[in-house]
Amino acid sequence: MARSGLSVRTGALSISTGATAVGALAYVGIVDPHRPGTLFPPCPFRLLTGWNCPFCGGLRMTHDLLHGDMSAAVVDNVFALVGLPLLAIWLVWRIKRGERAFPRPAVVVIVASAVIWTVVRNLPGFPLVPTLISQ
Numbered sequence: 001m002a003r004s005g006l007s008v009r010t011g012a013l014s015i016s017t018g019a020t021a022v023g024a025l026a027y028v029g030i031v032d033p034h035r036p037g038t039l040f041p042p043c044p045f046r047l048l049t050g051w052n053c054p055f056c057g058g059l060r061m062t063h064d065l066l067h068g069d070m071s072a073a074v075v076d077n078v079f080a081l082v083g084l085p086l087l088a089i090w091l092v093w094r095i096k097r098g099e100r101a102f103p104r105p106a107v108v109v110i111v112a113s114a115v116i117w118t119v120v121r122n123l124p125g126f127p128l129v130p131t132l133i134s135q
């Protein structure tokens with residue numbers, strides 16, 4: 001009895017999570033985050049420092065991917081474009097093997113990669129800068 005109740009709750013949670021993800025993707029696909037004045041929240045790191053954080057341009061990259069524009073997605077955030085799918089595949093692989101999801105060396109590599117990417121992408125003249133289209 002308790003087991004089937006848990007399954008129903010897990011199933012409902014999965015369906016609602018999936019529906020939320022599909023809705024969010026639909027919104028990012030329909031509303032262009034490249035244009036100012038949209039309802040996307042500004043990046044707090046960028047507001048405070050003036051620098052792009054490791055994930056700045058992530059929504060624009062997602063919009064580009066949903067519209068099949070791979071080169072624009074690379075320009076907007078190649079780190080997230082390559083890193084997040086690799087991280088997801090690696091996490092699924094580890095969890096399926098019954099291993100801890102985030103061992104300490106992996107956390108160090110992830111954080112160091114994000115810090116290095118943040119510094120590199122904010123260097124003057126670095127070509128991969130998230131794009132904004134002025135109206």
Ligand SMILES: [Zn+2]
Pocket residue numbers: 043044045046052053054055056057
């Ligand atoms: Zn940011």
